[in-house]
Amino acid sequence: MKIRIGHTPDADDAFMFYGINQGRVNTSGLEISHELQPMQQLNRWSLEGTLEMTAFSFAAFAQSFRHYRPIQCGISLGHGTGPLVVARPETSEAEVKAGLLASPGDLTSAHWLTHLWSPGQQTRQVRFDQTLEAVLSGDTVAAVVIHEGQMSYREAGLKLVVDLGAWWHQETGLPIPLGVNGVRRDLSEAVQQQLAQALHDSIALALREVEPALDQALPLARGLDRDRCREFVLRYVNQSTLDPGPDGLRAVAEFYRRAHAAGLTPEPLQPDWVVPATS
Structure with a gap:
């Protein structure tokens, strides 16, 4: 078979x-x-x-x-960690929530988690391996990062705004x-x-x-x-x-x-x- x-x-x-x-x-x-x-x-x-x-x-x-x-x-x-919201160093969390965020897809759990963290968040669908570039090019204020980008965003000159897995754990006590x-x-x-x-x-x-x-x-x-x-x-x-x-x-x-x-x-x-x- x-x-x-x-x-x-x-x-x-x-x-x-x-x-x-x-x-x-x-x-x-x-x-x-x-x-x-x-x-x-x-x-x-x-x-x-x-x-x-x-x-x-x-x-x-x-x-x-x-x-x-x-x-x-x-x-x-994710045990206390998960998809990451990253942005340029000068960008505040409030600016992220008010701005356009690159999302790796509306069917991803990361996308849902983003909207649980920031209801009504504006997002643009971007291929997961291009989300960092969306921020660096100025197309979006921030990005939700999954996969290996979670290990390399700092090398790209970006900062962590929120670890959505850590936020979820604080909210629920669960992975x-x-x-x-x-x-x-x-x-x-x-x-x-x-x-x-x-x-x-x-x-x-x-x-x-x-x-x-x-x-x-x-x-x-x-x-x-x-x-x-x-x-x-x-x-x-x-x-x-x-x-x-x-x-x-x-x-x-x-x-x-x-x-x-x-x-x-x-x-x-x-x-x-x-x-x-x-x-």
């Missing part, structure tokens, strides 16, 4: 899929291929149920849940849910479980073999050296990625509750998780 897996061409996803890419987890009977696309593209595809298994943001899942069930592992949780993987609902229960277990085992292997897994991740680190790549990857791929635990599941519920209250989604979604057999 052919299974197309969608994930981003980023270091943390490459690390997460280490075991699957190495052929060292059970994918018996499945013909796996990988579709590497920016998260905003994966989010758009998820709305149509394009791929059999894919990463998407929790924001996108509010619209794609009719096609997918989320897997209760492989969840990107911030950012991304999740899902399997299409029209797959059999057995295949859904097999894919969930394969993802779990792939992450577990990467966490046991960090340095070899980093070898796979580093070419996608967009200029980060090995030490900073390791820091970035392990920030978002760790034991809570294997098992979000009660706090992680509460965080997802709270994210959807607040998004619904803010008018970002018409209903407070209650995910029906695919839980790996061993976790």
Whole structure:
């Protein structure tokens, strides 16, 4: 059976899929291929149920849940850190909130989080790897930064206005849910479980073999050296990625509750998780 897996061409996803890419987890009977696309593209595809298994943001899942069930592992949780709002050194937080902010996509969790932090914020959709340039060129007052830009914005001469993951933790006491993987609902229960277990085992292997897994991740680190790549990857791929635990599941519920209250989604979604057999 052919299974197309969608994930981003980023270091943390490459690390997460280490075991699957190495052929060292059970994918018996499945013909796996990988579709590497920016998260905003994966989010758009998820709305149509394009791929059999894919990463998407929790924001996108509010619209794609009719096609997918989320897997209760492989969840990107920010523990006191998350997407960053950055600006030029002379720009105040008040000026950011009153101005135009570059956003990595309206289907990203970072976009939702921005509007929870600053209701009514003016935003412009910019490809995630061009958000810093939007600020430097003067096109926008500030930017929401995700992925490796979180490690390099200072080198670009920008300052941190707010860490949205830290803000969320101060508000809720919980980690911030950012991304999740899902399997299409029209797959059999057995295949859904097999894919969930394969993802779990792939992450577990990467966490046991960090340095070899980093070898796979580093070419996608967009200029980060090995030490900073390791820091970035392990920030978002760790034991809570294997098992979000009660706090992680509460965080997802709270994210959807607040998004619904803010008018970002018409209903407070209650995910029906695919839980790996061993976790």
